[in-house]
Amino acid sequence: SLAGFGNLMQDVLWCFSQVKGTIDVGVTEADIISTVEFNHTGELLATGDKGGRVVIFQREQESKNQPHRRGEYNVYSTFQSHEPEFDYLKSLEIEEKINKIRWLPQQNAAYFLLSTNDKTVKLWKVSERDKRPEGYNLKDEDGRLRDPSMITMLRVPVLRPMDLMVEATPRRVFANAHTYHINSISVNSDYETYMSADDLRINLWNFEITNQSFNIVDIKPANMEELTEVITAAEFHPHHCNTFVYSSSKGTIRLCDMRTSALCDRHAKFFEEPEDPSNRSFFSEIISSISDVKFSHSGRYIMTRDYLTVKVWDLNMENRPIETYQVHDYLRSKLCSLYENDCIFDKFECVWNGSDSVIMTGSYNNFFRMFDRNTKRDVTLEASRENSKPRAILKPRKVCVGGKRRKDEISVDSLDFSKKILHTAWHPSENIIAVAATNNLYIFQDKVN
Amino acid sequence: MFVRGLKRKCFDGEEDIEGTLAGIKAIPSYNLQRQSLLDMSLVKLQLCHMLVEPNLCRSVLIANTVRQIQEEMTQDGTWQMINTQSTGQASLDRLVSTDILCRSSREQAEGKHVPGYSTFNKDFEGDQAQNSSETMSTASSVQTPRNLHSNVWEMENPQENKGNFQKSLDHIFETLENKSPNSVEDLFSEVDNSYYDLDTMLTGMMSNTKMGHCDGLETFSPPTTTASNSNCKSDLNELDHIVEILVES
Numbered sequence: 006s007l008a009g010f011g012n013l014m015q016d017v018l019w020c021f022s023q024v025k026g027t028i029d030v031g032v033t034e035a036d037i038i039s040t041v042e043f044n045h046t047g048e049l050l051a052t053g054d055k056g057g058r059v060v061i062f063q064r065e066q067e068s069k070n071q072p073h074r075r076g077e078y079n080v081y082s083t084f085q086s087h088e089p090e091f092d093y094l095k096s097l098e099i100e101e102k103i104n105k106i107r108w109l110p111q112q113n114a115a116y117f118l119l120s121t122n123d124k125t126v127k128l129w130k131v132s133e134r135d136k137r138p139e140g141y142n143l144k145d146e147d148g149r150l151r152d153p154s155m156i157t158m159l160r161v162p163v164l165r166p167m168d169l170m171v172e173a174t175p176r177r178v179f180a181n182a183h184t185y186h187i188n189s190i191s192v193n194s195d196y197e198t199y200m201s202a203d204d205l206r207i208n209l210w211n212f213e214i215t216n217q218s219f220n221i222v223d224i225k226p227a228n229m230e231e232l233t234e235v236i237t238a239a240e241f242h243p244h245h246c247n248t249f250v251y252s253s254s255k256g257t258i259r260l261c262d263m264r265t266s267a268l269c270d271r272h273a274k275f276f277e278e279p280e281d282p283s284n285r286s287f288f289s290e291i292i293s294s295i296s297d298v299k300f301s302h303s304g305r306y307i308m309t310r311d312y313l314t315v316k317v318w319d320l321n322m323e324n325r326p327i328e329t330y331q332v333h334d335y336l337r338s339k340l341c342s343l344y345e346n347d348c349i350f351d352k353f354e355c356v357w358n359g360s361d362s363v364i365m366t367g368s369y370n371n372f373f374r375m376f377d378r379n380t381k382r383d384v385t386l387e388a389s390r391e392n393s394k395p396r397a398i399l400k401p402r403k404v405c406v407g408g409k410r411r412k413d414e415i416s417v418d419s420l421d422f423s424k425k426i427l428h429t430a431w432h433p434s435e436n437i438i439a440v441a442a443t444n445n446l447y448i449f450q451d452k453v454n
Numbered sequence: 455m456f457v458r459g460l461k462r463k464c465f466d467g468e469e470d471i472e473g474t475l476a477g478i479k480a481i482p483s484y485n486l487q488r489q490s491l492l493d494m495s496l497v498k499l500q501l502c503h504m505l506v507e508p509n510l511c512r513s514v515l516i517a518n519t520v521r522q523i524q525e526e527m528t529q530d531g532t533w534q535m536i537n538t539q540s541t542g543q544a545s546l547d548r549l550v551s552t553d554i555l556c557r558s559s560r561e562q563a564e565g566k567h568v569p570g571y572s573t574f575n576k577d578f579e580g581d582q583a584q585n586s587s588e589t590m591s592t593a594s595s596v597q598t599p600r601n602l603h604s605n606v607w608e609m610e611n612p613q614e615n616k617g618n619f620q621k622s623l624d625h626i627f628e629t630l631e632n633k634s635p636n637s638v639e640d641l642f643s644e645v646d647n648s649y650y651d652l653d654t655m656l657t658g659m660m661s662n663t664k665m666g667h668c669d670g671l672e673t674f675s676p677p678t679t680t681a682s683n684s685n686c687k688s689d690l691n692e693l694d695h696i697v698e699i700l701v702e703s
Contacts, residue, residue, distance in 0.1 A: 138699040141699075185510055204510040232514055233514060234514065254511050287523065294511070294515060350515070
């Protein structure tokens with residue numbers, strides 16, 4: 006029900022629903038989940054992993070017999086989207102890791118999604134087959150070709166029912182358009198085009214055309230030695246098909262209008278918060294680098310994630326964000342060691358709930374955080390096997406930053422930095438979230454009364 | 455930046471002796487830690503070049519950090535000192551805790567103690583003076599939070615890579631000694647430039663040589679503009695399927 010949906014943090018009690026993945030202590034690198042995305046209805050949930058595989062879960066119909074199960078997600082389709090490749094010109098391997106998955110809105114019985122690795126975007130069609138043709142003319146039932154001279158009559162094949170089969174087929178391959186690593190893809194609201202962004206360029210594609218793309222942003226300097234800033238994320242406006250934003254490693258966001266010129270090097274709006282000079286350190290720029298940018302569902306706001314904070318910006322105010330939320334400020338004094346072990350370069354994503362009233366992002370130690378924009382309350386929850394009893398209510402976690410550590414609190418020094426929640430997703434209309442913890446996918450739902 | 459602030463505080467001669475002494479003690483410590491950060495950053499950049507496919511964002515951020523440090527050191531006049539230093543082995547010893555660098559300038563000015571890298575202990579109330587044990591050695595991860603994944607120094611073949619590491623450090627310092635403070639640009643220029651020249655070939659209009667599994671017969675259904683019912687939509691899909699069967703493709 007929508008009443009109380011996301012309005013007050015205390016009304017929403019998050020419960021464990023399901024976990025996908027193995028419990029093995031040793032994690033196979035290929036199984037590490039690298040992207041999570043619900044489709045537009047929330048019926049399907051897709052994950053991509055480092056091994057180039059895509060797994061799609063489908064929500065069960067709720068049954069009257071088991072009301073407490075509330076539509077569990079079960080595997081619907083699994084396929085190998087990308088394979089490792091070798092770039093012979095540069096003598097470099099191209100990873101098969103799926104960087105992003107984006108769904109297209111459903112227009113017929115089949116489902117379509119875009120999946121991308123560092124270099125190539127693919128359009129996949131996922132469709133169901135529950136009938137099988139029988140009675141071919143040119144081949145027999147085993148598929149062997151018949152001797153044409155033996156065929157004396159023609160018949161029309163008939164469709165007979167069969168067990169449901171879900172098949173995924175690659176419909177388009179959009180390759181050879183990115184020199185640098187693709188970090189984002191975004192489907193346009195016209196449903197005819199989409200964009201792919203790498204470190205220095207953004208390309209616009211038409212779904213029908215794979216051998217051509219339009220370069221709409223190019224920040225590559227003439228002399229690479231002058232390079233000081235890269236593109237980190239990009240997204241189309243949810244309603245205005247001519248508008249998109251992209252974020253940079255210097256903590257800035259540019260909003261561009263494709264109607265103004267073919268190459269959108271001149272932004273229509275430039276969002277940047279002035280630096281606080283008293284807070285400046287050698288790590289200031291690194292922690293200001295934006296790892297994710299997302300439009301609100303309404304299209305009125307954008308949310309950005311940098312290393313320590315999540316910020317909400319009003320599209321009408323460029324000089325500073327309207328809201329700033331501290332994700333894990335206790336790490337500010339640890340930046341040196343986080344720089345040494347490269348954790349400072351971790352790219353956390355952020356998501357809006359369906360009504361844009363709550364935002365969520367991940368942290369370390371398998372913690373993830375939610376911020377209610379209306380009540381200004383926030384909560385820290387943990388994705389762990391220990392809290393994995395069916396419908397168990399998640400207990401809020403707290404990090405102790407100094408002084409006496411209370412029972413149930415965890416001290417900063419005890420945090421496990423190898424357990425990072427980089428990817429999360431929120432169902433488009435319900436309080437159901439998917440949280441990727443290394444090789445496990447956790448699904449949490451709000452408590453059913 | 456805050457180095458200047460710190461110096462001024464000392465030379466202003468304000469406050470008590472303790473403050474002054476703390477200020478004086480802080481200066482070499484700050485320089486050492488800044489040097490350590492510079493060394494670490496340069497090694498990270500070199501390691502980038504040895505990796506399969508460098509992460510450009512990370513490289514750019516590290517390079518910018520190096521530039522910042524170099525600029526500050528040039529302004530301080532401490533940049534000259536580097537060129538007279540000797541090689542690799544000494545630099546390893548200089549890799550000390552960079553706790554003080556984690557403090558913002560405001561905190562430094564206030565002399566506030568922030569539990570930083572030096573205090574990864576269970577009791578926060580305990581002894582803060584643990585500087586001797588805080589040296590960051592290059593081969594092992596010391597005093598870091600438990601379960602921290604392998605730090606940047608450790609790679610899959612530690613034996614082999616210690617050799618490479620030593621070579622790369624030597625190379626870095628050679629670079630620093632011989633060249634101007636614009637060594638960051640030089641590091642970047644060591645990347646094979648043909649990497650970047652290829653983009654004119656690879657981006658923009660390009661004929662796609664590899665169609666993959668794309669089947670010319672089946673087209674991606676165009677978006678329907680009218681509100682047709684779902685039966686109609688599934689029929690179209692079936693129709694495609696039936697045609698496919700009939701032509702036995």
